[in-house]
Structure formats: C-alpha cells, structure tokens
Amino acid sequence: MLERIKKLAASYREETVTLRRHFHAHPELSWEETATTEKIVETLKGLGYHIVKVGFGGTKSGVVAELKGGHGGKCVALRADIDALPLQEENDVPYKSKAGGVMHACGHDSHAAMLLGAAKILAEIKDELHGTIRLIFQPAEESGLRPGAKIMVEEGVLEGVDVISGLHIWAPEPAGKIVYRSGPFMAAADGWYLTIQGKGGHGSAPEISVDPTIAAANIVLNLQAMMAREVSARETAVLSVGVIKAGDTAFNIIPDTVKMNGTVRTFRPEIQDHVEEALRRTVEGACAMGRCTFNLEYKRFLPATINDHDTTMLLKATCEELFGAENVEESPLIMGSEDFSYFQREIPGAFFFVGGGNPEKGCNSPHHHPKFSVDEDAFPVGVAALAGFAWTWLEKNK
Numbered sequence: 001m002l003e004r005i006k007k008l009a010a011s012y013r014e015e016t017v018t019l020r021r022h023f024h025a026h027p028e029l030s031w032e033e034t035a036t037t038e039k040i041v042e043t044l045k046g047l048g049y050h051i052v053k054v055g056f057g058g059t060k061s062g063v064v065a066e067l068k069g070g071h072g073g074k075c076v077a078l079r080a081d082i083d084a085l086p087l088q089e090e091n092d093v094p095y096k097s098k099a100g101g102v103m104h105a106c107g108h109d110s111h112a113a114m115l116l117g118a119a120k121i122l123a124e125i126k127d128e129l130h131g132t133i134r135l136i137f138q139p140a141e142e143s144g145l146r147p148g149a150k151i152m153v154e155e156g157v158l159e160g161v162d163v164i165s166g167l168h169i170w171a172p173e174p175a176g177k178i179v180y181r182s183g184p185f186m187a188a189a190d191g192w193y194l195t196i197q198g199k200g201g202h203g204s205a206p207e208i209s210v211d212p213t214i215a216a217a218n219i220v221l222n223l224q225a226m227m228a229r230e231v232s233a234r235e236t237a238v239l240s241v242g243v244i245k246a247g248d249t250a251f252n253i254i255p256d257t258v259k260m261n262g263t264v265r266t267f268r269p270e271i272q273d274h275v276e277e278a279l280r281r282t283v284e285g286a287c288a289m290g291r292c293t294f295n296l297e298y299k300r301f302l303p304a305t306i307n308d309h310d311t312t313m314l315l316k317a318t319c320e321e322l323f324g325a326e327n328v329e330e331s332p333l334i335m336g337s338e339d340f341s342y343f344q345r346e347i348p349g350a351f352f353f354v355g356g357g358n359p360e361k362g363c364n365s366p367h368h369h370p371k372f373s374v375d376e377d378a379f380p381v382g383v384a385a386l387a388g389f390a391w392t393w394l395e396k397n398k
C-alpha cells in the first residue's frame with residue numbers, strides 16, 4: 001500500500017502545487033482565513049469528505065472534516081495550519097501575494113495544499129482503511145496570544161481522536177528530507193514584559209533622581225548569569241531580551257521608566273517554572289538595589305512540542321519505507337515553537353518536518369522572511385508521509 005500511496009502522491013503533484021499557489025496568492029492573517037477555509041471546504045466536499053465543522057473561535061476560519069474507512073476502527077487526525085503573516089512579499093513569482101502586506105512566509109500555504117493532497121489519497125483508498133480520518137485545517141498558528149490549536153481543542157476537535165500527526169515544511173533542510181524527533185522537539189515559548197519605575201531628572205544631577213537604567217543594565221547581565229548558574233548545563237534553555245526602551249528625547253535627561261520585553265524558551269516544565277521564578281527574583285533584587293519599583297508580567301504562550309515515542313517511531317519507519325532511510329533524519333532540539341503542542345497535551349502525536357530548502361532554486365531564505373519560498377518538489381514527499389502515516393497507524397492499531 002505504501003508504494004501505491006507514494007505513486008498517488010507523485011501523480012497529484014501538479015494539483016498540490018496549484019492549490020499551494022492559490023493559497024500563496026491569497027494569504028490571510030490569523031483568524032481571518034475565511035476565503036482559505038472556503039477553498040478547503042469546497043475541495044474536501046469534492047473529495048467526498050463529511051464536513052464536521054466550519055469556523056472556530058467565533059470566526060469563519062478553520063475546518064474539520066472526516067472520512068470513514070471501509071472498515072471500522074480508530075481515528076487518526078492529520079493537521080495543517082493555514083494562516084499567513086503580516087509581511088510584504090519580495091518574491092517575484094507569478095503567484096505572488098495579491099494581498100498587500102500579507103504573505104505566506106512560513107509555508108502554511110504548502111501545509112494546507114499537502115494535507116489536501118493526502119486527503120485525496122485517503123479518499124482513493126478509503127475502502128481499505130480500518131478506521132476514520134479526521135482532517136484539521138487550523139487557523140491562527142502564528143497568532144501568539146490566541147493560538148488556533150488551543151481554541152480548536154477547547155471547541156472539541158479531538159473528541160474521539162486517538163492519535164494526531166502534522167508537518168511543517170522546513171527551509172533549513174534540503175527539499176524532500178524527512179526530519180523527526182522523539183520526545184521534546186520544539187521549545188515552549190514564554191514572553192516577559194517589565195516596566196522599571198525610577199524617578200526622572202536632569203542628567204547632571206543623578207543624586208536627586210532614581211535612575212532606572214542602572215537597574216535595567218544589572219537585569220540584562222544578571223539574567224544571563226542566572227541562566228548560566230541556575231539552569232543545569234545538561235538542560236536546553238534560552239532567555240533573550242528583545243526590547244529595551246528608556247527615554248527618547250534628550251541626552252541630558254534621566255528617564256522615569258525603562259521598559260523591557262524578552263522571551264524564554266525551555267523544554268521541560270520544571271525548568272520553565274524555575275526560570276520564571278528566578279527572573280522575578282533577579283528583577284526584584286536589581287530594583288531593590290537601585291531603589292526602583294517594577295511591574296513584571298510573565299506570559300506562557302506555547303507549551304513545548306513533545307512527540308510521543310511510539311507514534312514517532314511508527315512515523316519514522318513509515319517514512320523510511322517510503323523514501324529510504326537515507327532521506328529520514330533525526331532532528332536536533334528546535335528552539336522555535338509550534339502550537340501543535342496543544343493537540344499533544346491531549347493525545348499522542350508526532351509532529352515532523354519536511355525539508356523545503358533548495359538554494360539552486362532560490363529557496364534559501366529563512367521562515368518569516370519576505371523572500372521565503374519553498375521547493376515544490378517536496379510536496380509529494382509531505383503528501384505521501386501524511387497519508388502513509390494515517391494508513392500505517394490504522395493498520396497497526398486495528
């Protein structure tokens with residue numbers, strides 16, 4: 001069957017590319033994916049899928065569809081995210097974004113297209129499937145504060161689902177390579193927002209002011225000392241300062257406040273808890289020493305993406321059979337984050353990458369870059385991997 005799936009994926013290449021280019025030309029931001037959703041619904045209906053629900057989070061974005069196999073059995077979910085980014089595209093291609101300032105710069109256009117390609121294969125082999133396929137086309141992966149996966153889980157998309165898989169096209173890897181990892185894979189993403197309150201005054205007379213820049217400077221350095229001394233060398237964690245704002249008027253004014261924002265990336269909840277506590281303690285100490293007060297908000301945006309071992313090993317074996325072991329690689333830990341993690345907090349899941357890079361075709365810009373592009377030759381690989389995983393998992397668990 002895997003051989004057949006691979007052939008079907010190859011024969012659907014043009015259709016998958018056409019769909020991807022359609023999505024690419026008509027990108028929509030998080031929670032605004034109405035036309036994208038309509039196009040997906042129309043395609044799925046044409047393939048004979050039962051549309052379970054359209055519209056999530058009070059919007060018209062996102063769709064869940066189902067296909068019952070010829071035999072009863074368990075339920076496999078496959079997920080694709082479908083949103084674009086607020087970015088002006090700089091690629092000069094016939095299918096360039098028609099929406100000013102919006103671009104599919106993370107490759108979610110190809111995710112939607114590849115999942116539709118897999119949907120077509122699964123519809124074709126439906127009579128032989130032992131179970132049900134649930135397709136999740138998810139809005140708002142990039143939204144940060146309101147992740148689509150979290151909302152979809154809250155609205156019940158995983159009810160009755162036994163296992164889930166999904167992929168990300170991955171520019172740093174050569175087109176067509178499969179990259180997997182068991183256990184922790186992508187980091188948890190937290191954000192912190194700090195305001196240090198001092199007392200402004202003349203730059204020539206700091207003794208009658210309370211200078212918040214001193215506390216801020218101590219915090220920048222002490223946070224890195226804290227990370228180096230309080231997080232074990234065996235762990236993987238990073239803390240970065242992304243914003244420091246202190247005055248913007250004159251060279252001789254001590255500012256009243258300093259605003260700082262940053263991010264924390266971790267893989268284990270114990271480390272995440274420790275860093276949050278130590279960050280607060282470091283800020284408290286530096287502000288007490290500098291006679292400042294402060295306000296600190298710490299937000300946990302996305303949990304770590306943690307792949308279930310057995311599910312990942314099955315995915316790996318399936319891909320090795322499909323594409324040869326030389327095309328399937330283990331990934332290092334990735335410090336970026338993915339809201340797929342919300343699905344994995346509920347049920348076992350395997351999230352993986354499909355290489356999409358190819359410098360010879362100009363596909364060598366990083367994700368979220370105005371020149372981001374992917375090698376479409378990777379699509380049959382992603383399509384076959386998704387359909388192959390669903391088939392194999394249902395066979396092994398019937």
Ligand SMILES: [Zn+2]
Pocket residue numbers: 106142367368
């Ligand atoms: Zn992204």
Ligand SMILES: [Zn+2]
Pocket residue numbers: 106107108141168
């Ligand atoms: Zn993405």
